[in-house]
Amino acid sequence: MTPANTVILIEDEPQIRRFVKEALETEGWKVFEAENGKRGLVEAGSRKPDLLVVDLGLPDMDGVEVVRDFRTWSTVPILILSARTEERDKILALDAGADDYLTKPFGIGELLARVRAVTRRRLQGLETSPKQCFADVEVDLSRHSVMRNGVPVHLTPTEYRLLGSLLANSGKIMSHRRLMQEVWGPNHTESSHYLRIYMSHLRQKLEIDPAQPIHLLTETGVGYRFEP
Amino acid sequence: MQDKSKKITLKHSYLTAILVCAVTALAATPLRHFLDLANIVMLFLLVVFLIALKLGRGPAVMSAFLAVALFDFFFVPPRLSFAVNDVQYLVTFTVMLAVGLATAHLAATLHMQAEDALERERNTHRLYELARDLAGTATQEQVAQVLVLYMSGSAHSATLHLLDVDGELPSLGHQVALASLAYMAIKQGSLIDTSQLSVVGGHTLILPLKSPSEVRGVMVVETNASSIKASNNIDKKQFEAVANLTAIAIERLHYVEVAQQTQLEASAERLRSSVLSALSHDLRTPLTGLVGMADVLALAAEPQLENVYNAATSIRDQARAMNNLLDNLLDMARLHAGKVELRKDWQLFEDVIGSSIKLLKSALSQHPVKVVLAPDLPLVEFDDVLLERVLCNLLENAAKYSAVGAPIEVRGFVEGEFACVAVSDHGQGLPVDQIESLFTMFSRGKSESSTIGVGLGLAICRAIVEAHGGKIKASNCEGGGACVTFWLPLGNPPCVDSEQ
Numbered sequence: 001m002t003p004a005n006t007v008i009l010i011e012d013e014p015q016i017r018r019f020v021k022e023a024l025e026t027e028g029w030k031v032f033e034a035e036n037g038k039r040g041l042v043e044a045g046s047r048k049p050d051l052l053v054v055d056l057g058l059p060d061m062d063g064v065e066v067v068r069d070f071r072t073w074s075t076v077p078i079l080i081l082s083a084r085t086e087e088r089d090k091i092l093a094l095d096a097g098a099d100d101y102l103t104k105p106f107g108i109g110e111l112l113a114r115v116r117a118v119t120r121r122r123l124q125g126l127e128t129s130p131k132q133c134f135a136d137v138e139v140d141l142s143r144h145s146v147m148r149n150g151v152p153v154h155l156t157p158t159e160y161r162l163l164g165s166l167l168a169n170s171g172k173i174m175s176h177r178r179l180m181q182e183v184w185g186p187n188h189t190e191s192s193h194y195l196r197i198y199m200s201h202l203r204q205k206l207e208i209d210p211a212q213p214i215h216l217l218t219e220t221g222v223g224y225r226f227e228p
Numbered sequence: 229m230q231d232k233s234k235k236i237t238l239k240h241s242y243l244t245a246i247l248v249c250a251v252t253a254l255a256a257t258p259l260r261h262f263l264d265l266a267n268i269v270m271l272f273l274l275v276v277f278l279i280a281l282k283l284g285r286g287p288a289v290m291s292a293f294l295a296v297a298l299f300d301f302f303f304v305p306p307r308l309s310f311a312v313n314d315v316q317y318l319v320t321f322t323v324m325l326a327v328g329l330a331t332a333h334l335a336a337t338l339h340m341q342a343e344d345a346l347e348r349e350r351n352t353h354r355l356y357e358l359a360r361d362l363a364g365t366a367t368q369e370q371v372a373q374v375l376v377l378y379m380s381g382s383a384h385s386a387t388l389h390l391l392d393v394d395g396e397l398p399s400l401g402h403q404v405a406l407a408s409l410a411y412m413a414i415k416q417g418s419l420i421d422t423s424q425l426s427v428v429g430g431h432t433l434i435l436p437l438k439s440p441s442e443v444r445g446v447m448v449v450e451t452n453a454s455s456i457k458a459s460n461n462i463d464k465k466q467f468e469a470v471a472n473l474t475a476i477a478i479e480r481l482h483y484v485e486v487a488q489q490t491q492l493e494a495s496a497e498r499l500r501s502s503v504l505s506a507l508s509h510d511l512r513t514p515l516t517g518l519v520g521m522a523d524v525l526a527l528a529a530e531p532q533l534e535n536v537y538n539a540a541t542s543i544r545d546q547a548r549a550m551n552n553l554l555d556n557l558l559d560m561a562r563l564h565a566g567k568v569e570l571r572k573d574w575q576l577f578e579d580v581i582g583s584s585i586k587l588l589k590s591a592l593s594q595h596p597v598k599v600v601l602a603p604d605l606p607l608v609e610f611d612d613v614l615l616e617r618v619l620c621n622l623l624e625n626a627a628k629y630s631a632v633g634a635p636i637e638v639r640g641f642v643e644g645e646f647a648c649v650a651v652s653d654h655g656q657g658l659p660v661d662q663i664e665s666l667f668t669m670f671s672r673g674k675s676e677s678s679t680i681g682v683g684l685g686l687a688i689c690r691a692i693v694e695a696h697g698g699k700i701k702a703s704n705c706e707g708g709g710a711c712v713t714f715w716l717p718l719g720n721p722p723c724v725d726s727e728q
Contacts, residue, residue: 015517019524026527057509083512087613104512105519105551107544108527156727193574193607197724200576211578211599211638218583221571221613 004030005050005119010040010066011081012059016104020053020081023108024115037061041069049076051119054098056082056089064092071097077118081106087221094175094222101173101222117171132167134215134228137206139167146206153205158183162198163206166216166226175223199224238286245279245287246294253298260303268303269324272296276328280335288336292328296321354378355469362477371477375447378470383451386470388437390445390478397445409434410446417443419468433464435471439479447471500565508558515554518547545590552624556684559617563691570614570695574607574721577640577649584619585638591624594632595653601640607721608647614692621685622651622712630655630709645718646698652711657704666702689714 007029011017014035021031032047034040037058044052052070056063067078080093080101090101099118102111130142138147141164146153155163165182166174174182176192184194199218203210217225252275256268272295280288300310304317312318361374368390375386389399389410400407413420413434422432433449449467526540562568578601585597619638626636630653639650658666667690686702693700693714700714 013513013517016513016520019517019520022524023520023527083508105516105548107519108523111520158727191722193722194724196575196579196607200578203578209599211581211601212585212597213582217586218579220580220583220616 004028006030006032006047007051007053007115008032008034008040008043008047008049009053010034010037010043010058010063011053011055012036012057013055016055016081019108020111023111027112027115029115035059037063037066040066044070044074051115052076052078053115054078054080054093056080056093062089064089064096067093067096067098079114079118090222091175091177094173095177099172120171132170132228135206135208139163141167148206155202155205158198159202159205162195163202166224170226170228173219173223173225177223179223195224241283241287242290245283245291248275248279249291249294249298252295253302257302265303265320269299269320272299273324273327273331277331277335280332281339284339285332285336288332289329292325292332295328296325299324351466355466355473358470359473362473365477365481368478368481371474371481375470375474379449384449384467386447386449386467388445388447388474388478390437391443406432406434406448410448413446414443419464419471421464433467435467437471437475437478439475441479444475444478444482447474497565501562504558504561508554511554512551515547515551519544519551522547553684555617556621556688560684560688560691563688563695568614568695570611572609572611572696574609575612576607577601577605577647580612580616580619581638581640581649584616584623587616588620588623588627591627592636595627595630596633596635597623597638598635599638599640602642604642605640605647606642606718607724608716609719609721610696610716611692614695618689618692618714619649619651621689625685625712626651626653626655626710629653634709642718643715646715647718648713648715650711650713652705652709654705654707654709657708658702658710660704663702667700686712 005028007024009017009020009024009031011020011033012035017033017035021033024031029051032043032049034043037060040052040054040058043049054063054066058066063080063082067080070076070078077100078098080090080098081104082090082093082101083104093101100114102114130140132139132141136149137153139145140147144160146155146160146163161183162179165179176195177189180189180192180195183198188194199216200210203213203216207213207216215227217227219225249272252271256263256271260268276288276292276295279291297310300312300317300321301308304320305313358374358378361377362371365371365374368388372388375388379386389397391414392398397407397410400410409420409422413436417436417438419436420434422434431451433451435447435449437444437447447467447470522540522544526537526544529537529540581599581601585592585599623636623638630636634654636654637650637652639652641648641650667686686700689712690700693716696716698714698716700712702710702712705711
């Protein structure tokens with residue numbers, strides 16, 4: 001990764017800042033730290049970062065506000081750090097434009113995996129290949145075909161749209177609301193049980209053990225994620 | 229005493245009437261040479277009219293007769309005798325008497341109506357004063373005092389008896405007959421007059437205190453035994469109005485109390501949740517640092533420094549375990565406060581089971597997990613974050629209390645009106661005599677066992693499942709090992725149209 005990609009780390013706890021900085025630096029990131037939301041937004045404005053890491057519980061302003069503010073002028077990926085008890089805030093942050101979140105406490109491995117997932121498209125250019133493979137499944141978006149072990153799998157139009165939406169945001173978390181919006185349209189964001197049923201159908205057709213999925217993952221209380 | 233003075237004034241008015249009639253006769257005597265007898269009749273009629281107006285019906289009737297007699301005696305020839313020369317005068321007497329009586333009746337009725345109106349005006353004014361005084365009260369004692377003040381000028385006395393939270397009238401506990409009448413009045417929503425009940429007798433009115441939302445008690449009005457007279461409708465209406473005003477005042481006091489209570493509870497709740505979230509934040513932040521820095525240390529360890537790597541990963545795992553304990557403690561504190569807001573949604577067990585297994589990946593790494601879900605499992609309404617907590621606790625227990633390599637099974641099925649999930653292991657099973665107490669706080673199968681945990685896990689599971697209207701039970705499997713099952717009510721899941 002040359003020249004070094006920059007990341008703004010907005011976190012008020014120096015201990016957490018320290019190890020997140022160290023971990024990111026081992027991956028070649030240039031890290032700028034900010035201990036509050038206002039300072040973070042100023043840094044973000046001047047440094048032209050490739051990634052924003054934001055803690056939800058900041059001393060001066062709500063992390064969701066930081067995300068909302070930043071999203072008005074930038075499309076750079078945002079990774080949220082939050083505590084387990086803040087499900088509602090997580091959803092708010094995702095709906096405000098955040099790309100993913102990490103629940104405290106988290107390990108270095110999880111942190112780097114998330115960072116890679118949210119920055120993959122931006123840093124490696126859009127993958128234009130219409131073919132995507134995971135496990136024994138091969139999806140060809142250009143031909144609307146899904147094969148499993150070389151055998152065609154029949155998907156209903158809704159299932160196909162759902163799969164397409166998840167694949168297009170591979171590795172990133174998709175809130176229930178956002179998935180409903182993409183698959184059923186903006187007027188169907190309330191009855192999420194449809195989403196759960198169709199997700200279950202997809203798992204039945206594409207996962208080896210639908211009850212212990214490896215690729216079509218549930219993010220409890222928040223949404224779903226496709227993990228390649 | 230009042231009646232006595234009334235009698236005296238009545239006697240006086242009769243005497244006055246006689247006197248006035250006599251004076252009129254005397255005054256008219258010298259005029260008889262100048263005036264026609266017809267005009268003298270007019271004078272007498274005028275006097276009867278004035279007496280009726282001023283002194284009432286009785287004196288007026290009496291003076292009407294007296295006027296005829298005096299006229300006959302002093303003016304109609306032959307004078308100073310009741311004999312009559314001309315029979316025509318009999319017509320005069322009849323007309324004079326009839327006009328006099330009619331005048332007396334009309335004037336007296338007018339007089340009574342005016343007095344009635346005055347009385348009513350006084351009552352309205354007193355009611356207005358009562359309403360004003362009741363509006364200023366802040367306690368039920370003050371309401372009672374205002375009522376006593378209102379009744380003080382009359383022959384009645386009123387007492388209030390309010391229903392308590394159980395719908396009882398504690399202040400009437402010792403008066404069984406009165407209490408049963410009071411309950412009847414509350415049930416009927418209308419007043420009861422004991423003078424109309426031959427069984428009880430006495431003279432007591434029992435009025436329900438009807439406020440806009442409910443009946444809050446009764447007002448008992450007792451009338452002094454010395455001054456009992458049939459209480460008329462006006463009195464009853466008056467007391468009903470008093471009861472209504474009192475009921476409204478009591479209702480207002482009730483809602484003031486409710487509002488204060490709610491405010492108190494809300495501020496206590498705010499305090500509790502802010503303490504919990506501060507605690508959560510302050511304890512989790514160092515744990516996050518610990519996990520992260522142990523990871524940094526583990527990654528940085530040279531390959532030959534295996535003990536450094538092991539120590540670092542061990543620090544990380546212990547910190548994570550501590551975080552789980554913290555989660556459990558905080559959850560229990562929230563659940564125990566009884567103010568958990570369930571964010572229920574119609575969803576599938578499959579989602580939470582899958583995510584729980586994934587969350588516990590490292591704890592379950594030594595145990596193959598087998599998930600068997602019945603194909604007819606419907607959508608179930610639950611809070612997924614809390615249910616994930618239940619499943620994580622059950623799976624963690626299963627892993628903790630069974631040997632390395634022993635499989636864990638998760639089964640989902642429908643049983644009657646419930647959707648069930650059972651988590652079973654192949655460990656040593658549960659001590660039979662302690663199965664029930666496992667679900668109480670800080671209870672563990674073996675006290676001081678070397679396995680970490682404080683015995684909160686199952687208590688939390690029970691609190692969460694019960695908050696969903698379900699139940700949870702532990703048992704030992706036939707082939708050995710423990711099995712914990714929970715049941716959630718099926719309800720009416722929304723239908724989903726399938727597409728081809």
